[in-house]
Amino acid sequence: QVQLEQSGGGLVQAGGSLRLSCAASGRTRADYTMGWFRQAPGKERELVASISGSGTSTTYTNAVKGRFTISRGDAKNTVYLQMNSLNPEDTALYYCTAHIVGLVRDAASWTYWGPGTQVTVSS
Numbered sequence: 560q561v562q563l564e565q566s567g568g569g570l571v572q573a574g575g576s577l578r579l580s581c582a583a584s585g586r587t588r589a590d591y592t593m594g595w596f597r598q599a600p601g602k603e604r605e606l607v608a609s610i611s612g613s614g615t616s617t618t619y620t621n622a623v624k625g626r627f628t629i630s631r632g633d634a635k636n637t638v639y640l641q642m643n644s645l646n647p648e649d650t651a652l653y654y655c656t657a658h659i660v661g662l663v664r665d666a667a668s669w670t671y672w673g674p675g676t677q678v679t680v681s682s
Contacts, residue, residue, distance in 0.1 A: 561585045563655045563673035570679045579640040581655030589635035591658045597651035606664045645680045653678050
């Protein structure tokens with residue numbers, strides 16, 4: 560089993576920045592693809608960004624391109640999401656994910672999930 564522990568998030572004004580962190584423990588592997596999803600009230604869970612095990616390949620949803628950056632720590636079992644130029648539409652519960660079998664944008668393809676952390680952007 561793999562556990563994902565999230566930190567970061569909170570309340571920020573529009574135009575501000577936040578950084579989310581996620582650390583994997585347990586029977587994790589350094590080659591797991593990791594990612595971040597988010598879910599706003601009344602909306603489906605959507606992929607925000609993903610990063611390959613090597614850290615050389617990334618995917619972003621169009622809404623965050625140029626504003627958010629996903630990266631892995633040196634130990635490879637950690638992943639970060641740097642969020643800049645935040646706007647109220649980014650308000651959601653953000654989930655860390657690991658290990659994918661299937662389509663990266665399909666939430667059902669991911670095996671392990673963190674508990675979620677709230678990001679609220681005020682206008």
